[in-house]
Amino acid sequence: MRKRGTKYGIATCPLCFENGILVIVQRPNGTLFLLCNECKWAFDDPMKIVHADDGYCGADIIETPASLEQISAAGWSQHVVHHLNL
Ligand SMILES: [Zn+2]
Numbered sequence: 001m002r003k004r005g006t007k008y009g010i011a012t013c014p015l016c017f018e019n020g021i022l023v024i025v026q027r028p029n030g031t032l033f034l035l036c037n038e039c040k041w042a043f044d045d046p047m048k049i050v051h052a053d054d055g056y057c058g059a060d061i062i063e064t065p066a067s068l069e070q071i072s073a074a075g076w077s078q079h080v081v082h083h084l085n086l
Contacts, residue, residue: 007065009082010034015041015052022084023066023076032066032074033058037084046079 011021013036020037023046034043035058042058043049071077 005065005085006068007037007084008068008071008080009037009084010046010076010079011049011081013039013041014050015039015055019082021049023071023080024061025064025066025070027062027064030070032070032076033061035061035063046076 007022009019009022012019013021016036016039018036018038021034021043022037024033024035025031026033034046034049040057040059041052041055042061043055048054068077071080
């Protein structure tokens with residue numbers, strides 16, 4: 001079972017270099033994307049987080065942390081490298 005408030009992290013952010021990129025659900029259609037917890041830079045694909053230019057500003061996005069089940073359904077579970085219990 002997932003603890004309430006757990007956020008799953010994917011990678012180091014190429015913009016701010018913090019280990020802060022988290023998997024987020026984008027409502028209302030449930031699409032998953034990735035958002036840096038530190039600088040709010042967003043990415044659509046965990047395979048394409050290399051340069052800051054690969055992302056876009058996600059400051060206006062209403063973020064909902066993705067569950068591990070949702071991450072697995074998207075085929076991204078192998079990219080998860082850490083989690084935060086907030
Ligand atoms: Zn960042």
